Amino acid sequence: MKYYCVKSDFKNTWDEVVSAFWQRYPNPYSSHVLCEDTVFRNVVGNKLITKRIFIKTTRIPKWGERFISCKQVPVLEESVVDRDSQKLITYTRNISYARLMSIEEKCIYQVDPMNSQCTILTREAWFKCNLKGFASAIQRLSLERFKHHANNANKGLQFVIAKMLSARQNQVYSKSECWAGEEAKPESMMYKHLSVYSRILHVIRISIINHCCLLIDGRIASPSQVRLEGHKATARSLLPERWQQDKGSRRRPCCVS
Structure with a gap:
């Protein structure tokens, strides 16, 4: 099993990051995400609990096609938004071919303790392969691809945040120019x-x-x-x-x- 952890900073408030989190697809940096669907959502106290399924594409090496033939993989995401502690925690894992290869990811979005106008993302991942003789190579390859996708995920989220804030400013500006309430x-x-x-x-x-x-x-x-x-x-x-x-x-x- 391999373990990976990385921290990222967003120069935006926690509310802005969480708002963009729910609409981060599609974006130019996540073309491998084909679709998403919300299968469960519930509010318990001040916590929002959600389960979503994503269909993602993955590139498989030639030598791996004998074990995995399907290039579209369903991924389950479970998330908890806590308004009291201002934390968004997500748990993501693949639900197909889990006996051969499993990838589990945990992300925590929280307010930067040094700057309340910024948000810190802590991303952890665990890789486990059950194919004897190929485990080390597959885990290493999966880790490199995960780093690439994680970097693109951050870029995509920043893109959505910028687009969201720009649309909000344009909406405010258009309202200020409306002459309906001129009198x-x-x-x-x-x-x-x-x-x-x-x-x-x-x-x-x-x-x-x-x-x-x-x-x-x-x-x-x-x-x-x-x-x-x-x-x-x-x-x-x-x-x-x-x-x-x-x-x-x-x-x-x-x-x-």
Whole structure:
């Protein structure tokens, strides 16, 4: 029997890593995983217990095809998510050809004690082959392949985390630009989402309305003037020089060419 243990760090919170764990397939680094299916799920207290089956492909050497003919192997994954201790523990093993070769894996995802914004993954694996005369070679080959797949599994999980966070940010950004609740927003929030040209048109429209109100009311401040007074300084900074008027001049442009 051979034993292997390795630790990996993720620069993401435990919640983000666990959220990505449930949707880590498919990804570009795990093309050998064909499908997955959840066969059991239960909540006991603050623990989520899940059993899933994965169908994975494996490359078999020529000399090993006489013992194993099928290249698709079902794998059972049992997991426990503990919210109290913030740990995700998984147990994975092959359920076919177990009499010839068995590979058991245990993974623990937990919060980094030195940095609560990071997550530590401890991965352990046990390899056992019952073929006399081939046990050592098969175990060594299985260990090398396991290291390769473990490295790709980490890359795939990081890929899913990045994709998940990017989608979340885009969703928040799209919601912030939605004008459905425009009336409930402060005008300053509405105004800062306008483009430069939209701001210019907005300021021109405000100036025309304000000017008309002053002419009609005899320079008595109207509600629109009070509400939009704060945009005068912005108008001076955004409009071209030929549109800006001296403080002492009473003439204003009536149109823009």
